[in-house]
Amino acid sequence: xxxITQSPKYxxxxxxxxxxxxxxxxxxxxxxxxxxxDPGQGLRLIYYSQIVNDFQKGDIAEGYSVSREKKExxxxxxxxxxxxxxxxxxxxxxxxxxxxxFFGPGTRLTVL
Amino acid sequence: xQQVMQxxxxxxVQEGEDFTTYCNSSTTLSxxxxxxxxPGGHPVFLIQLVKSGEVKKQKRLTFQFGEAKKNSSLHIxxxxxxxxxxxxxxxxxxxxxxxxxxxxxxxxxxxIP
Numbered sequence: 516x517x518x519i520t521q522s523p524k525y526x527x528x529x530x531x532x533x534x535x536x537x538x539x540x541x542x543x544x545x546x547x548x549x550x551x552x553d554p555g556q557g558l559r560l561i562y563y564s565q566i567v568n569d570f571q572k573g574d575i576a577e578g579y580s581v582s583r584e585k586k587e588x589x590x591x592x593x594x595x596x597x598x599x600x601x602x603x604x605x606x607x608x609x610x611x612x613x614x615x616x617f618f619g620p621g622t623r624l625t626v627l
Numbered sequence: 628x629q630q631v632m633q634x635x636x637x638x639x640v641q642e643g644e645d646f647t648t649y650c651n652s653s654t655t656l657s658x659x660x661x662x663x664x665x666p667g668g669h670p671v672f673l674i675q676l677v678k679s680g681e682v683k684k685q686k687r688l689t690f691q692f693g694e695a696k697k698n699s700s701l702h703i704x705x706x707x708x709x710x711x712x713x714x715x716x717x718x719x720x721x722x723x724x725x726x727x728x729x730x731x732x733x734x735x736x737x738x739i740p
Contacts, residue, residue: 555735558670558715558730571725605669612726612727616662616670616728618670618671620668620669
């Protein structure tokens with residue numbers, strides 16, 4: 516059953532701690548993306564990767580880091596430098612940069 | 628940078644009324660995509676339009692791509708409670724040599740039963 520998964524669904528962390536969000540896809544897609552969504556707002560691009568071992572900053576990359584060591588995986592680390600990390604984080608993948616994106620179920624991060 | 632804007636930001640309609648959201652790009656698009664995000668859920672792809680002036684229908688939903696390929700619309704006829712959610716358009720835009728799908732600001736639709 517092909518798809519894109521994110522874990523965990525809900526995550527709580529104390530202020531000052533780094534946290535890594537998982538994103539895995541078995542759709543054999545080259546491109547993967549991380550978005551942040553705040554309540555009632557649109558999608559803001561954090562990082563994206565068009566191919567393994569390569570990634571680019573999106574519109575709001577400060578305080579975040581990513582890696583793309585495997586085609587299937589694109590983990591996002593929210594560092595302590597991110598000033599307001601509480602948000603809904605969505606991972607997506609696509610065959611190519613301009614193709615339709617498939618989204619995971621998202622991770623709701625709350626920093627206490 | 629180049630952007631994709633949507634209007635209105637919010638729309639409240641009585642059940643059974645029609646609904647339209649408009650999408651405008653600052654640049655010509657090779658295609659336009661539409662997504663729906665239910666409350667608490669994740670965006671789900673609805674459709675892609677490629678040709679100038681193209682019109683596609685999915686049951687009560689009608690999607691249109693402008694002649695200049697810079698704008699698009701989504702029209703829902705006789706809304707139902709299942710239509711509740713946020714509708715996003717998205718178009719491929721190249722900014723400073725980086726090509727990526729750029730999402731619009733979204734239109735949140737609420738239905739009054």
